[in-house]
Amino acid sequence: MAAQAVPAFAGPQVAIRRIELDRPWQWLAKGWQDMRVAPHVSYTYGLLAALTGYVLSYGLYLVDMLYLVLPLTAGFLIVGPILAVGLYEVSRRAELGLSTGLDEAFGAFRRNSSQIALMGVALMLLMFAWARIAALIFFLYFGMQPPSFENLIVTTFLEPDALPFLAFGTLTGGVLAFVAFSISVVSIPLLLDRPQANVIDAMATSFRTVQTNLAPMLFWAALIVMFIAAGLATLYLGLIVTLPLIGHASWHAYRDLVSYPEQG
Template sequence: MSLEDFRQTAAPAAAPAGAGFPRADEVRIVDAARVAGWLWAGWADMRAAGWVSPAYGAMFVVIGFALTAGLTMLDMAYLIAPMIGAFLLVSPLLTLGLYQVSKDVEEGRRPSFWRALCAWRANPYHILTAGLVLMLFMMIWVRLNVIAFALFFPYVSMSFASLLEQTFTLQGMFFTAFITALGFAFASVAFVTNVTALPMMLDRPEDIFSAALVSIIAVVKNPRVMALWAALIVLVTGIGMATAFVGLAVALPLIGHASWHAYRDLVIRPGETA
């Protein structure tokens, strides 16, 4: 079955008008089968983009290597895990250029690496504001990790060796459970408010608050579908990281392109029919 056939057989359901939320009529209710379609369409965009997508993803492989090596050399390897979590928190911003590539493919333009890097220029004020909010969110997350480590292990050196020694102690397991729960809470907020917000701000001149509102509505109206999508994002990105970051050269572009198609399925553009 071709991608076009899939789209025709698994078309999104029309959005009910109103539904009690402001701008709720701009969000479609979609079937869970669409999630596979987003990944499929993302893969098609990667192929259509040629070298642009893997080159974009390769930048983050290099950044991952540099951060890991730098933190290890500074004896701050305990921050590697929090920084991986921080990467997931700001990933909607990092994949902005991939949304631009998918938009170019959709509109029949040849993808450009330079245009991908400069994608923020489409709506600079609000995209940069969203970036600052995500960066602040990331800084709070990392800081809370450091504070939690100090509270759980007040007499333990913050070295990587010390962290490994404490991992399988009872206190270490409580620490892991606490950080996992905290990370889930941070990731949930970031996902709900940004799953369609950045693509939307790239696509048209929306402000950060309106785009975040539409993103929240998309999750509220499609809770099971969006939970599945969030799980797949974590799975694919996790596989990319588990390969010593090398797999991110493919995983990140795949998720970025697929996220554009998730936005296009979920959010109705002005003038489009439901």
């Protein structure tokens, strides 16, 4: 498969491969294989994601802001990549023929702790920005009396007057989610795989990867949204499966898209 050399600031030169549109299906298939290799780690991550969803929802209920549960759970797409570092580690070690326990998975960030942490800060800032924007959008359209949780679905999705709210909110959230996707889809696995890499080079490589393979990466982003949305729609229970599947598949996306001079 042909590769295109891409300079990445001061870091070592990398090559970004051009891929076919249907390639993401192979990443999902490989991700499923990794889940079967380390089911205890994979499903533990999925269970923690589901529990986090319940805690978030209960916290919003306590502060009488349950109307924000939909945009904040949607914001999970922004920070999700940094939460999956342990899943990337499972897949990385599986390629080397190594098994991975929970201690290795939870400690994976130590391979490049400072740069992975900086990447996490960047995604958290985007998440906080989305949370503030989502609250402002709610108040803009519904005033100081946002819809109750009981009427949330009907008020925001089924009433004709809600169409501008849905259009503007979806567009705004989509832009932020795509920015997060563009800078993280390759960068976080890269930082784990290459401890000498820095966050600026990694984000530049990730952005250039999306630019080089725009159609396949948009398809991959759509698949991620579909799988995570399915997990959320089942009252978070589906995340037990969909989160680790996407996490492992994301590692294989990185390996498929990026190569280094010594790899040929």
